Amino acid sequence: MTERVFNFSPGPATLPLPVLQEVQQNLLALPGVGASILEISHRSKTFEQIIAQAEENIRRLLNLPEEYHVLFLQGGASLQFSQVPMSFLRGSGRSADYIVTGSWAKRALAEAQREGDVRVVWDGKGDNYSRVPQPGEVQIDPRAVYVHFTSNETIQGIQFATGPETGDVPLVCDASSDFLSRPIDVKRYGLIYAGAQKNVGPAGVTIVIIRQDLLEQVPDNLPTMLNYRVHAEHRSLYNTPPVFAVYIVMLVTRWLLENIGGLEQMHAINRQKAQMLYDAIDRSEGFYRGHAQADSRSLMNVTWRLPSEELEAEFVKQAKEAGLHELKGHRSVGGIRASIYNAMPIEGVRTLVEFMEHFRQKHA
Numbered sequence: 001m002t003e004r005v006f007n008f009s010p011g012p013a014t015l016p017l018p019v020l021q022e023v024q025q026n027l028l029a030l031p032g033v034g035a036s037i038l039e040i041s042h043r044s045k046t047f048e049q050i051i052a053q054a055e056e057n058i059r060r061l062l063n064l065p066e067e068y069h070v071l072f073l074q075g076g077a078s079l080q081f082s083q084v085p086m087s088f089l090r091g092s093g094r095s096a097d098y099i100v101t102g103s104w105a106k107r108a109l110a111e112a113q114r115e116g117d118v119r120v121v122w123d124g125k126g127d128n129y130s131r132v133p134q135p136g137e138v139q140i141d142p143r144a145v146y147v148h149f150t151s152n153e154t155i156q157g158i159q160f161a162t163g164p165e166t167g168d169v170p171l172v173c174d175a176s177s178d179f180l181s182r183p184i185d186v187k188r189y190g191l192i193y194a195g196a197q198k199n200v201g202p203a204g205v206t207i208v209i210i211r212q213d214l215l216e217q218v219p220d221n222l223p224t225m226l227n228y229r230v231h232a233e234h235r236s237l238y239n240t241p242p243v244f245a246v247y248i249v250m251l252v253t254r255w256l257l258e259n260i261g262g263l264e265q266m267h268a269i270n271r272q273k274a275q276m277l278y279d280a281i282d283r284s285e286g287f288y289r290g291h292a293q294a295d296s297r298s299l300m301n302v303t304w305r306l307p308s309e310e311l312e313a314e315f316v317k318q319a320k321e322a323g324l325h326e327l328k329g330h331r332s333v334g335g336i337r338a339s340i341y342n343a344m345p346i347e348g349v350r351t352l353v354e355f356m357e358h359f360r361q362k363h364a
């Protein structure tokens with residue numbers, strides 16, 4: 001096998017090795033089927049079982065109550081930026097509340113503004129998007145159609161510990177970059193969406209979890225493909241779903257259940273990995289400077305700067321030579337970003353921490 005590097009890509013991102021091995025082994029012919037997952041009908045018994053199993057795995061992992069539907073859609077989280085306000089804000093005569101914590105929240109906000117009245121109830125611009133709001137810092141309009149927030153800002157590397165309190169106002173969450181990374185109290189949410197390619201699969205499928213009462217509010221006059229209710233009624237098989245991507249989501253969620261043991265265990269591992277990196281930053285005597293404020297540090301995307309852009313470029317180059325790939329930060333934040341989603345092994349983080357120590361000793 002060709003050597004695999006430690007891939008710190010923000011997304012599409014590294015996948016669990018046992019999942020890739022199973023895909024490879026069964027790519028030419030699924031056991032008992034005699035054809036590839038790439039070649040079979042989405043109406044086949046085999047695929048019906050695969051998509052039902054993917055849903056069942058997600059339900060078990062999140063302990064999902066009956067009144068929540070799990071949908072497998074297309075168009076990425078970026079289409080959800082529009083589909084959410086099209087479904088609940090457009091024509092409502094009311095407004096929606098948006099919490100703006102970074103690059104992705106800003107994108108969500110911009111699309112909502114095309115659909116209706118939006119109130120920005122918190123904006124982290126003043127702190128250069130280095131923190132999420134404290135509880136109590138956000139004043140929700142009790143008449144808002146929903147409150148939207150981004151649980152993990154992939155680019156800035158900041159994350160909510162728990163979502164904002166919204167009382168009876170439905171809470172909508174873009175969870176693209178921390179979905180299934182830790183347990184959540186689902187009952188506090190009206191709708192959760194996540195593109196799969198950060199933490200649960202390849203690009204091409206977007207998972208939406210939506211509560212029954214919100215589903216009932218979706219207007220009939222939307223394009224069929226943008227109607228959550230149509231997808232719920234057809235169990236995500238109204239048209240051809242991204243068969244291969246759903247298959248991988250099924251395998252990754254099975255890996256979470258069987259190899260990891262569930263979201264509590266995954267969370268513990270994710271905390272450990274993040275702690276190793278933040279400790280390396282904190283003991284570097286200012287050589288490495290974290291972007292996120294301490295109480296908002298992400299367990300998924302760790303972002304930091306070096307004393308100069310030249311050193312940052314050198315860091316990325318030498319890290320790559322050491323088998324640590326995709327560490328360049330997003331241009332809007334600069335510096336370094338290590339994305340350490342569920343599938344990044346502890347060994348990868350340990351190797352990165354050792355590299356950071358060596359690099360600092362040579363260049364501090």
Ligand SMILES: *Cc1c(COP(=O)(O)O)cnc(C)c1O
Nearest residue numbers: 076077078104154174176177195
């Ligand atoms: C990557 C990402 C998106 C965009 O996802 P697409 O699938 O490319 O549309 C949106 N929100 C967050 C938090 C992300 O990390």
